[in-house]
Amino acid sequence: MTLLRTPTALLGFTILVVLALIALLAPLLFPADPLAIAGPALLRPFQDASLPLGTDRLGRDVLAELVHGARTSLLVGLAAAATSIIVGSVVGTLAGFIGGIVDEVLMRITDAFQTVPGFLLALAFVSVVGPSLPVVVLAIALSAWTGPARVARAEVLSIRERDYVAGARAIGMHPLKIAFREVLPNALPPVLALSSVIVAAAVLTEAALSFLGLGDPNRITWGGMIAEGRAVLRSAPYLSIIPGIALVVTVLGVYLAGEGVVEASAARKVRA
């Protein structure tokens, strides 16, 4: 498979597959409540075989927390990226295809969202609406949709001049159907190429929100774990370092896999 030909892409996909398995199997691997006390407080890693990564300040199993935290990170990352790409593609397609005043208005709105720093926007949104998983997803998507919108619009502007779009008009197809069935699917590849960057950024934003105490309070998150560990940063730095490493590995995996996909599709284009 061309997708896995480069070692970096292979590494990226391996990381993602392992993470996905961990996230999916978390309830089976650690059926007990990860928030329950599992042993003595502040047990260091690699001391006790039943608690391989040690315990936190309250004596909770760090490995169990980490595995359950993977669910939240991946779920939020993927959901926020999917929302951004769907919203961005629809807005970009409408702007590029209809043109004129609609394009003008939609692109001004896109500008406005792009000017405000994404993290501030997310912070403000969660503070106002209150933290829960869907709100965190929406908060991240609120700024992340502008990239896909711009790319989709640029692509649609070139595609709408092609003969087959005139052909669709010539058979009397409704303009909205032309936009979303004939034009949008052909505009998608460069938009989807953004997804790895968006997922990676979303995972980081979610962690940052949780770090500030604005994540879903009923879920374990890596950002929340880092925040907890901060209180004992000097005496037990592993409590912050372990979820930090998980975060870095996830973002790296997403990024490398994304690069692999882009490279593979570029190679396919050259051969075609």
Next chain:
Amino acid sequence: MPLLEVSGLSKRYRRGDTLVSAVDDVSFTIAAAETLALVGPSGSGKSTIARLVTRLIEPDAGTILFEGTDLRGLKPSALRAMRGRLQIVFQNPLAALNPRATVGRVIDDPLKIHTGFSRGERRSRVASLLERVRLDPALASRPIHEISGGQRQRVAIARALASSPTLIVLDEAVSALDVSVRAEILQLLKRIQRETRVAYLFITHDLGVVRAAADRVAILDGGKIVESGIATEVVSNPQSAIGKALVAAAPRLPRG
């Protein structure tokens, strides 16, 4: 009343700061069941006329009466409904169809829009339309990007025929086909014309095709019609300089 009546049609394109006239005060008519050939050198405005007549681009001046209705006065929904009876086959078969769509969908779309047929009826219509243009009905499940230019052109013709139009604009529709398939498709178009009384605006640079397929011909040069008349007469005895040049340049044109 002619099927199509075009008068004073003009179109200029903006190129940089200047306006270039592509079509200049062109008038012609086409009757039902008639074939009017439009011939002219490259850049003379043939494709622009094709797009103006099918209302894909806006004219700067002129009127287009189709079946007695002014196409410029129609509401969008009325125009879409009317498009089933006024079809076009584009010049470049590689660009004219959505590369991602399947052959079946491309032909099914006009059936869906303009007929009340059920899904099953449409499926058998698609198969018979493919057979009509000498393609294997099994091709219906293939995506457009997998089939050849000649096959795409025939799919485009099948698509244009699907909604039972009264006029089809054929912009170099057979030029991309090899000689034997071209002859076959020309015969097919003639047969369909006898059966359904469809009219053709037949755009070509091949005077052999004009003689074989057209009733009347109009010669275009620099966006203007410089000569028009009965196809056989114009081809055998052109009056305009450009007409003479086209006849002289035509290969293997039978004398007589």
